[in-house]
Amino acid sequence: MPSEGAKQPYVREMFDRIAGTYDLVNRLMTFGLDQGWRSRLVREMQVDRDGLVLDLACGTGDFLKAWAKQGIRAYGLDLSLQMLMRARPITGVVQGVGEALPFLDATFDAVSSGFAVRNFADFAVVLHEVARVLKPGGVVGILEVATPKSRLARELHGLYFGSVVPLIGGLVSSDRSAYRYLPQSVAYLPSDQRFEELFAQAGFSQLRRWVLGLGAAQLFIARRGAA
Numbered sequence: 001m002p003s004e005g006a007k008q009p010y011v012r013e014m015f016d017r018i019a020g021t022y023d024l025v026n027r028l029m030t031f032g033l034d035q036g037w038r039s040r041l042v043r044e045m046q047v048d049r050d051g052l053v054l055d056l057a058c059g060t061g062d063f064l065k066a067w068a069k070q071g072i073r074a075y076g077l078d079l080s081l082q083m084l085m086r087a088r089p090i091t092g093v094v095q096g097v098g099e100a101l102p103f104l105d106a107t108f109d110a111v112s113s114g115f116a117v118r119n120f121a122d123f124a125v126v127l128h129e130v131a132r133v134l135k136p137g138g139v140v141g142i143l144e145v146a147t148p149k150s151r152l153a154r155e156l157h158g159l160y161f162g163s164v165v166p167l168i169g170g171l172v173s174s175d176r177s178a179y180r181y182l183p184q185s186v187a188y189l190p191s192d193q194r195f196e197e198l199f200a201q202a203g204f205s206q207l208r209r210w211v212l213g214l215g216a217a218q219l220f221i222a223r224r225g226a227a
C-alpha cells in the first residue's frame with residue numbers, strides 16, 4: 001500500500017497501466033452486475049432531462065454511457081489519462097483530480113461517482129469539492145464496493161475478493177500488483193457511520209443508502225443543502 005502522500009501518483013500510474021483491460025476485468029469480476037448497479041444509481045438520482053451532470057473519476061466512461069442512455073448531458077473527470085483515452089464519448093472528459101475540481105461554484109445539477117471513494121487521496125476534501133460545484137439542492141450519487149455484514153457472506157466475499165479477483169485481474173491485465181491492491185484498498189473505505197459524518201460535514205442532507213449484490217456493493221445519494 002502506498003504511503004498517504006504517495007497515494008495519488010500510485011493510483012494514477014496503476015490505472016494508466018490497467019486501462020486497456022479495465023472494462024473486461026470489471027465485467028468478469030462482478031459477473032456484469034456492475035452495469036445494473038450503475039443504472040440503479042442513475043434512476044434513483046432522479047435528475048431532470050435538462051440537468052447537467054459531472055461524473056467524477058469517470059474512468060472509461062460507463063456512467064457517462066448510462067447518463068447518455070437517459071438523454072442527460074454529462075461530463076467526465078478523471079486522474080488517469082489512459083482511462084480517459086478509452087472513455088466513450090471521449091468529448092466532454094477532462095483530466096483532473098477530485099480534490100481540486102476545475103469548475104466554477106454551483107455548476108452542476110448532479111455529480112455521480114463509481115468505485116472511486118477508496119482511490120481518492122482525500123475523500124473528505126473531494127466531498128467538499130462536490131458540494132461546491134453542485135447547485136444548491138443538487139444531488140450526489142456514489143457507487144462503491146462494500147463488505148457484507150453476515151459472517152458467511154463476509155467469508156465467501158473475502159475469499160472471492162481476496163483470492164479469485166486478484167487471480168483473474170492479474171491474468172487478464174498481466175498486472176498482478178494492481179489486482180492485489182484492489183482487495184487491500186477496502187481498508188480505505190469509511191465505515192457506515194463515518195460516511196454519514198463525511199456527507200454531513202460537507203453540507204449534504206437527506207442521505208440514503210442501498211446495499212446491493214448480497215452486500216458486495218453500496219449506493220449513497222444525498223442532497224446539497226440550500227446556500
Ligand SMILES: C[S@@+](CC[C@H](N)C(=O)[O-])C[C@H]1O[C@@H](n2cnc3c(N)ncnc32)[C@H](O)[C@@H]1O
Pocket residue numbers: 008011012015056057058059060061062063077078079080083096097098099113114115116119120121
Ligand atoms: C475503479 S476506477 C472507476 C472508474 C469508473 N468510475 C467506473 O465506475 O468504472 C477508479 C477511477 O478513479 C480515478 N481516480 C482515482 N483517484 C482520483 C482522483 N483523486 N481524482 C480523480 N479521479 C481519480 C482513477 O483514475 C480511476 O479511473
